[in-house]
Amino acid sequence: MGATSAIAEATAREFAALGDALFLVGRNPDRLGAIADDLRLRGAPQAEIHVMDARSLTDYPALVDEATRRLGGLDTALIAHGTLTDQTAAQASSDLMLAEFQTNALSYMVLCTELGNRFEAQGRGSIAVISSVAGDRGRQSNYVYGSAKAAVTAFTSGLRQRLHPKGVHVLTIKPGFVDTPMTASFKKGPLWATPASVAKSIVKAVQRGKPVLYTPWFWWGIMQIIKNVPETIFRKLKL
């Protein structure tokens, strides 16, 4: 889901190289088609595309049916769509804030519910979900996006507990700064990672059944510090 995002595309290349069949969901048919062609050349025996707007919350049951039918079964899902919320605009408008929440949180919870119930019934499967280090603590610079991701983190944590005994794996992925077309204009430093390196860590975490992935790994340490700053001090910081 969100197959045209840089992280999803890079992850799909890793799966293609492993010989996996893929079902790509996104909004733009041209871009999906270009990615599907590329993935077939990189080793995917099958790369199907499906055009859908992630905000259409009622479309998800049909989406999962369609993916299962066209691939002849479903064992792993990566949920990676989203918008990089414009914090200034979203704090000025509740409508925009709600729309961002629909894109970055509610749609994730709906798709996780649909996939979780089916994977539970089939007794296996892996749901890999892109959350964010931004969801670990709300900060004034991006708390609309951050709180949507916090919802995703909490939701997947509970889902993981529920489904673990049923043989279904839920992975919460928390990328730090990733150098993608969306972040091209940002100043880059040593904390930035490429989509390709993030993708490799995601595939490894899926294969090993890891519960939570900070990628690159050092974000775990950074977020431990940020989470542990007392609120009386934190409220004075310009983060």
Next chain:
Amino acid sequence: MAAPGTSWGRWPRASHRVHGLASRFDRLPDEASMLPFGNGRSYGDSCQNDGAALLNARQLDRFIAFDPATGVIELEAGVLLSEIIDLALPSGWFPPVTPGTRFVTVGGAIANDVHGKNHHRAGSFGNHVLAFTLRRSDGSTLRCSPSENSDWFAATIGGLGLTGLIVSATVQLKRVPGPWLRGDSQRFGNLREFFEIAAESERDWEYTVAWIDCSGVGRRLGRGHFIRGNHAVTPASARGPGSGTMTMPFTPPLSAVNALSLTAFNKLYYHRPSAVAQDALWHYRPFFYPLDSILEWNRMYGPRGFYQYQCVVPQDGAEAVLSEMLRQIGQSGLGSFLVVLKTFGTVASRGLLSFPRPGATLALDFPNRGAKTLALLESLDGLTRSVGGAVYPAKDARMSAASFQQYFPQWEAFSRYVDPKFSSSFWRRVTETAK
């Protein structure tokens, strides 16, 4: 991870607004001055647009189609040659022309009309491009080939990224029996011997190149090794090199390349026993890309980076002018770590502004020691100009506008094809400076 805007010579410094390119279907951003940036393997300022915008063309990295029966590959222009090799070599195809690093984008290979060790046979990269699409700032997209928009095709090959964004390309790959090459290497005592070996090798050897010992003086001036090879069937006993690489982890505060280390390295390298081999077998990686195994080796020149100088001089009189260049370099004590010498063949380059032309090409690099280095390079330019040669824009950060305009008299005809919203630091330097 080097940010877009840093060139391989790590000099000059420049600052940019960088635009991502999420898809080949998108329009160009609204900028008054922009330049495509691939993988940053150009050495000087031809990949920079100081104070203005860069387009991160490396992000256009999808394969579009590949036919293992014909070796025709269509791809987005940000795909690296290394990625083509990974995809196509298992079915027996290889880039038709490759420079000394496989970490260049196809768009960059076209925009600089790059050459390799097989120039005498194959010409340059542009000779193997069947077609490409070019996106202009006015929103139009031109499909260019030898038969369609052929003037744009010629202007864009070797056109330094100035004619628009190369979005995708179709390239004819070369059939090879596998990843191995067979050949030999031998010492030569001076430039005359080099030219003799080159002449007798060109008929039977696809790849030829020579390394010159720049510590040689007097009778030893221009001594070196001549290496030649052909693609070969994989021998039964062959084991490929590991895919391991090392990374130069930091930039030393001073250049690690100085007169002492240069002389020692060059002498040892010349005399090493493995320099002479009768029937050598190489994997393609050490044969074509010896430096690619040390990622970011360019950092060893320290924070001020280095200058690369690559010229081509006509065959007639090449020996005399190259001898004089080597003599001046030796005398300056500014030395060059790797000196590469190669003959160019007569296959005509297709680009209006292409660098390769018949003759001999010499490539050197110099740690940036400021005015002294610039004075030496200007003196080398004087020699190149005096014989009607040229200097390679992809490697340049300092040639004068007068030199450029003498080397590339077609630049004014070319400038009609420059997109009004495209420019580069290099282009401004060599065209806007008073003649």
